[in-house]
Amino acid sequence: MMTPEVWNSLTTALARLLIFPGLLFAVPAAWFFLWVERKAVARMQGRIGPPFMQPFFDFIKLLGKDSPRRTGVGGLLMKVWPLIAVSAAAGAVGLLPVLPASGGFQGDLILLLALLEVPSMCIIAAGFSSRSIFGEIGSAREAVLSVSYNVVFLLAIISIAASQHTFSLSALAALPASPLRWLGIAAILVCLPAKLHLNPFSLPNAEQEIYSGPMVEYAGPELAMWELSHGLEWVAATGLVATLIAPAFTLWWVAALVFVALSFGLVLLLSVVAAATARLQIDTTVRFYWQCTIIFAVLAVASALFMRFKA
Amino acid sequence: MKLWNKLMCYCRSHSPWLFHMNSGSCNGCDIEIVAALSPRYDAEQLGVRLEGSPRHADILCVTGPVTHNAVGAIKTVYGQVYGPKAVVAIGSCPATTNVFIDSRTLAGPLHKHIPVDVFVPGCPPRPDAIILGVAKAAGILAARGSTLPVADAEPEIVGDPGENCISCACSSTEVQA
Numbered sequence: 001m002m003t004p005e006v007w008n009s010l011t012t013a014l015a016r017l018l019i020f021p022g023l024l025f026a027v028p029a030a031w032f033f034l035w036v037e038r039k040a041v042a043r044m045q046g047r048i049g050p051p052f053m054q055p056f057f058d059f060i061k062l063l064g065k066d067s068p069r070r071t072g073v074g075g076l077l078m079k080v081w082p083l084i085a086v087s088a089a090a091g092a093v094g095l096l097p098v099l100p101a102s103g104g105f106q107g108d109l110i111l112l113l114a115l116l117e118v119p120s121m122c123i124i125a126a127g128f129s130s131r132s133i134f135g136e137i138g139s140a141r142e143a144v145l146s147v148s149y150n151v152v153f154l155l156a157i158i159s160i161a162a163s164q165h166t167f168s169l170s171a172l173a174a175l176p177a178s179p180l181r182w183l184g185i186a187a188i189l190v191c192l193p194a195k196l197h198l199n200p201f202s203l204p205n206a207e208q209e210i211y212s213g214p215m216v217e218y219a220g221p222e223l224a225m226w227e228l229s230h231g232l233e234w235v236a237a238t239g240l241v242a243t244l245i246a247p248a249f250t251l252w253w254v255a256a257l258v259f260v261a262l263s264f265g266l267v268l269l270l271s272v273v274a275a276a277t278a279r280l281q282i283d284t285t286v287r288f289y290w291q292c293t294i295i296f297a298v299l300a301v302a303s304a305l306f307m308r309f310k311a
Numbered sequence: 312m313k314l315w316n317k318l319m320c321y322c323r324s325h326s327p328w329l330f331h332m333n334s335g336s337c338n339g340c341d342i343e344i345v346a347a348l349s350p351r352y353d354a355e356q357l358g359v360r361l362e363g364s365p366r367h368a369d370i371l372c373v374t375g376p377v378t379h380n381a382v383g384a385i386k387t388v389y390g391q392v393y394g395p396k397a398v399v400a401i402g403s404c405p406a407t408t409n410v411f412i413d414s415r416t417l418a419g420p421l422h423k424h425i426p427v428d429v430f431v432p433g434c435p436p437r438p439d440a441i442i443l444g445v446a447k448a449a450g451i452l453a454a455r456g457s458t459l460p461v462a463d464a465e466p467e468i469v470g471d472p473g474e475n476c477i478s479c480a481c482s483s484t485e486v487q488a
Contacts, residue, residue, distance in 0.1 A: 046350040047353040048355075049353075050355050054325075054326070054358050057326040060318060060322040061322040061326040064323065065394070065395070066394045068366075068393065134364075207362075212363045212364055212367070216366065219393045
């Protein structure tokens with residue numbers, strides 16, 4: 001039996017997943033962020049860079065290319081991984097509490113983190129199911145990388161959640177940012193280049209060394225799905241940071257505008273860092289996360305818990 | 312459906328992704344391809360992207376006079392590019408084998424092995440000629456759709472051949488048909 005509340009929450013959830021900040025907003029935003037990334041790198045290198053619609057052209061062109069005929073279970077898996085990655089990333093974007101009072105639930109932060117992790121797992125699995133030596137190297141790198149940055153990433157999120165006594169995204173977005181939260185946000189920002197495969201941590205998709213790694217055997221529509229999932233990851237990851245930074249607004253359009261502006265600023269920042277740095281080696285990267293940044297993450301969690309018991 | 316085809320055609324001509332293949336080149340043309348992507352020429356304005364894998368590419372850029380060792384590799388890589396695809400022969404070497412003509416180590420020129428759409432003669436060709444060649448190839452590719460290229464179609468010749476053949480006295484105008 002559908003009670004009005006169930007019906008109401010169902011329609012809200014569908015609207016968030018499909019319209020804003022879900023697919024209808026997120027797919028153009030993903031293309032826009034991919035363009036900003038390429039354009040920022042080009043400007044940093046003194047070039048003019050691609051035209052505004054470039055990611056859209058690339059996407060449509062890839063949809064129209066012939067795709068490889070894949071057979072057997074391995075082929076089926078290779079077809080399925082990009083679709084799972086796209087749906088998980090779109091779901092993660094749909095969970096972002098952009099509009100005030102748009103509904104959320106206790107623990108949606110945990111669901112968001114889990115969904116953000118799915119594309120990178122799909123990339124690992126895709127590289128290994130492609131049976132290409134470059135794909136396997138890329139997947140191994142991605143696995144090592146995700147083990148190192150995720151410890152810091154999760155500790156930072158836990159410190160934020162623990163300091164404000166909630167795992168609900170909308171509650172976190174509504175609360176004012178404490179100094180401790182800024183420490184957590186800084187730790188998340190350090191992890192984002194690795195999560196989005198940007199320089200200096202663009203190891204899994206290193207195009208010069210391992211021919212774009214796990215994607216090496218993908219072509220046509222499947223590659224288009226990977227590009228889209230990468231764009232959606234951009235939207236979700238920068239959107240998560242933007243909701244943590246943004247002050248709470250009651251007017252919905254101001255909230256949406258601030259969210260978009262903050263995400264744009266973050267994309268610009270990450271792209272500029274990517275253009276200004278060179279790729280590190282895998283052991284340097286792992287050492288960076290395990291030795292240099294984890295100290296700050298542990299400090300953040302410890303002080304968050306300490307403050308919690310004091311309060 | 313017609314609108315979709317039109318859109319597809321437009322997107323194809325605005326997003327050429329290249330795969331660069333060296334078939335025994337002296338590296339002269341290869342660094343000119345890199346120069347075409349550099350800040351001065353900036354081919355990315357046309358949507359050009361140099362890809363690491365032939366699976367991702369639309370246009371195969373071949374340099375070099377095609378040595379015996381390279382023939383198998385060229386055929387493999389040409390098969391690995393998914394259609395619609397186009398081939399650009401960059402430099403005088405893949406067009407005529409240039410100064411290496413009649414060498415017993417060569418199996419060139421290139422169009423004996425795979426269908427070539429655009430020749431960009433020059434030794435090495437200028438980066439702007441390479442960009443023009445790629446743009447022409449992108450137009451050919453968009454018009455072609457998924458049909459396979461015809462082996463003996465009339466290829467395009469772009470640039471100003473004979474302008475800057477620095478290694479020999481040939482004018483490199485005589486592309487062997």
